[in-house]
Amino acid sequence: MLCEIRRFDDVDVHAGAILGWQQTYDQLSTGHASTLLKHVTGERFQIFQEALDKRVVQRGTAPHGRLCLAMPVSHAGPAVFQGRSIDTQSVTLLHSGQEFFVQATEGMDLLAITVDAVRLERLADLELPAPSARRLGALARLEMHQDVLAAVRGQLLDLVDAALAAKQLPEKLLEDRVMACMLDLLGQAVERDGRAVNHAVSAYLVRQSQELALDLAQRDEPVSVLEICECLNVSRRTLQRSFQTLTGLRPVEYLRAVRLNAARRRLRGTDPRQLTVARVASDLGFTHLGHFAGYYKTLFGEHPSETPRHG
Template sequence: MYTATAHFDDVHLHAGAIQGWQQTYDQLSEGHPHTFLRHVTGERFQVFQEALDTRVVQRGKAPHGRLCLAMSLGSEVSGLFQGQALGGEQVSLLRSDEDFFVQAEQGMRLLAITVDVARFAKLAAYELTDEQLRRLSHSSRLHVPAARLQRARQRLLQVLAHPDPGAAEAWLEQQVLEAVLEVLGQSEDVTRSRSGNKAVGAYLVRRCQELVLEWTEEPLGILQLCEQLKVSRRTLQSAFHDSTGMRPVEYLRAVRLNEARRRLRHASEPSTTVSRVANDLGFSHLSHFAVHYKKLFGERPSQTLGACS
């Protein structure tokens, strides 16, 4: 079993510290972030708590063979999950290898759990109704009564607080599974047809993000993205406005700047230079790249590269 508590000043390092997840965090707010992460990871379960003081886009894939739940630790809406609001009485679901896309607001505090699917299925067959089991196969968001959700939060936070080094891993797993069953046993599906447009918008934003990182030699413009996705400019602009609160050009520039930061931070070859990384990501004017980079991350790209030397 592995336990750790850490603070980070880089969202990329924060994302990489969460074991078992294939994910990328992109910083959207300007300045140095200060984040917090606490996690307990066993062979068949994981619980982690994270706090972010900056706006972040989280994207990636859920761990294989796991059912994953996430809930806000505050009463306010703390972001969008798969294009739908993540509020104080809602739980988000991910299944094994499922892609996810999260818009985390500044100040987000999140509690997340993963459990082994096979182990969970055996228990759920006795604990949950057929309707509740059906929801687990397709729902991305569930509503849970506030009192019930708070009890589950408290149980999970106790697991995180300071697990006794002598505590049996099986006992901790039992606490996590009981919390998950308590949440799911009182849940209601809050997926609505009216939320479909938001989900489509989140999908368009995610696809744009993927495309601009695939076509780095000649960055795609808005019209080219519209052509690739077969949507109107107005549809694309609305998608970005609803999902990110930013214009497409600003958001996608931040995506490329975050990729530049990852490459600078993890540079392993002596031949890696700031100008080479900038050029590889389609920033044709090095001075403009440096200005935007410093504005977003609070340091010059050369400082990021130098810190890894």
Template sequence: MYANYQTFEDADRHAHALTGWEQRYDQVGEGAFRSTVKQVSVAGVQVFQESANVRIVQRGQLPAGCVTFGLVLSGGAPYSFQGIKVDENALVVAPGDKEFLLHSPPNMSLLGVAIDAKLLESAADAAGVDVQDEVLRRHVLNIPGAAGARAGKRIIAAVETVLAAPDSLSSDDDVAHRFTQAVTESMLDLLTFHVPSYEDRLTYACRADIVRRAHDLVLTRPEQPISVLDVCEKLRVSRRTVQNSFQSVTQMNPVSYLRAVRLAQVRRLLTTTAQGELPVREAAMRWGFSNLGHFASDYKSLFGELPSQTFRAR
């Protein structure tokens, strides 16, 4: 496990800094090379956020035993992966141990993710997502821009959280677990747009009703967080149906959506009460957030500010 943030003035040094990758970067654009790399790696999951100011060509071998993903964060022009155009509405995906060729435009910013294939399969099974090999071999998948931006934001927030306290990776197993969960769930959310739908013949109205009823379940049990399994049991539907319903209606996975609903209730409490009347800790506990550190991190990711920074009633 490791986490680091580095800057470079040479393309090859940048390429060699990505642990576990056999590759080289050729600078083909004019100008003094400047780049940054933020990396976090835990058991089975590696994430790197890289940027460079000039056009480069990346080529080499994808990590063996992993499924590799790429999300465009920014760039002066479209990317090209394996001869296929890649823009902000696309997800790069490829099985491991394959040769790759990526053309990156000037002022590029890219999020790379490598997930152990068995870990991804296990997470997909748990989430009820039927990820087929044919999907993983397409190289580039079209995705809704908003969904891609949301997944990128969530993963970047997870990376920044770890980089703020890198020692926590080895000292706190929960930190590594939360990081792995955030990354795998984000990628599965995007793959869901390409999961065959023949097993789920519900109309959009039926899916919307499942989301509405799950939302209501959260509101009726404020101190006891609702899990996806709870939703399945209460609504008498399969996990896959729940997953597909949320993806279709909200473009979010059910876990993220249900957590966001609880966070929204905490924020409403904070904005309608004074600090002396209701401390942040008590407001969080009322909606089932027992770990204040995780609560504060999730709250900031959703609302862009810590709960202590939220405007309180006077």
């Protein structure tokens, strides 16, 4: 079992430190990042708490064979999960191998747990009414009574602190307590209705636009908004509204930030003697090196030449 508390100055390095998750984090708000990660990871469970001081886009795939549940710890403005707003009374779920897309606000403090899906299903059959147990695989969001959620959240935070304080809690005991918290939440939950379809469409358009923006292998310059509209068969108004709803930014601003984050990852992972800043900028569609350096400095609080290279 691994118990750690770590601080990072790069949001994507932070993302890579959360064991079992295939994911990338892109920084959207400007300045040097300073993040905190607490995690307790066992063979069949995980608890982690992450605090982000920047606006971040999180995307990736949930761990296979796990049910994952997440809840904000403190209020830092509404975040967006899978196209829907979440706050401190929201509980969201990800299933084995499910793709996710999260817009995290500055100052977001998130608590998440994962448990073995097969064991949870077996226990849910015993503890939950049959209709609820059968619907478990389709749940994406839970609406909780505030007191219940606060109590369970407090239990989980106490478990993290106890494990980090090296109180020698057996791994099996920790797993069972995490599983009990998961069952308590599922047992008390009522799936929330709402306009999820429209939000899901917006989330899809943003994700697809992001993929198009990073697919520069066959292109000499970034894809334009009009080209994205043509590829996705949507109007400029629909695309603009989707980006404003989910990211608060215009498509051009958001997609430029995505490419800047991709450039930062490449810089951090390569040797400056083998790959120059100019080449990285060009590969990501920035044809004017001065403009690239200015955008980069504004977003990350440092010039590209100041980013640590670890190739």
